[in-house]
Amino acid sequence: MKKIYLFILTIVMSTLPLSLQGMEIHNMQLQGSGSVRYMGFIKVYDAHLYTDPTTLPGEVLSPESSRCLKLNYAVSLTRENFIEAAEKILNRQHDPLTISKVRPQLDLLHQNYTEVDDGDSYVLCYNGEAQTTRLFRNGIEQVVIPSADFAAVYFGIWLGEKEPLSDNLRANLLSGLRGKKS
Secondary structure, three states: HHHHHHHHHHHHHHHHHHHHHHOEEEEEEEEEEEEEEEEEOOEEEEEEEOOOOOOOOOOOOOOOOOEEEEEEEEOOHHHHHHHHHHHHHEEEHHHHHHHHHHHHHHHHHHHHOOOOOOOOOEEEOOOOOOOEEEEEEEOEEEEEEEHHHHHHHHHHHOOOOOOOOHHHHHHHHHHOOOOOOO
16 A cells, blocks of 8 residues: 555656745746657656746856756666766866865765666756755755855756767757847
């Protein structure tokens, strides 16, 4: 009976608007979505970017711009998979000095990752006013990380101009911001 209840709760939680899941997505709107695939055909996760409605192109990684990235997984991944992938991309995007400045925050985030299975989700939310990043797993807060610099670096994995995870994914995530004038 407990498994049935948890299954139903998981389905209900995955269909609720993000703001109802205890996350900091007040008045945010979906800007774009895309999928990450391994070897071009195995879907790893779907990604969805939410920002304040007033966010302009080029401001998505600024310290004042609140944003959330929701990742819905289609495969199982270990904590080590997350760390390895993040470190690879961050080291290709940034010099060692930049990484060293946010290393304590990176380590804190990585310590709070856990294995995911098909159907699980992570949501990474940055609050521009409080300048904190919150990580949620299946709607449950895992960690709070204070630092605007960390947020810009980490969200840059998907949204940064310099060698993001995928240029196509970045374009899809930012597609709702394209029509706005800076």
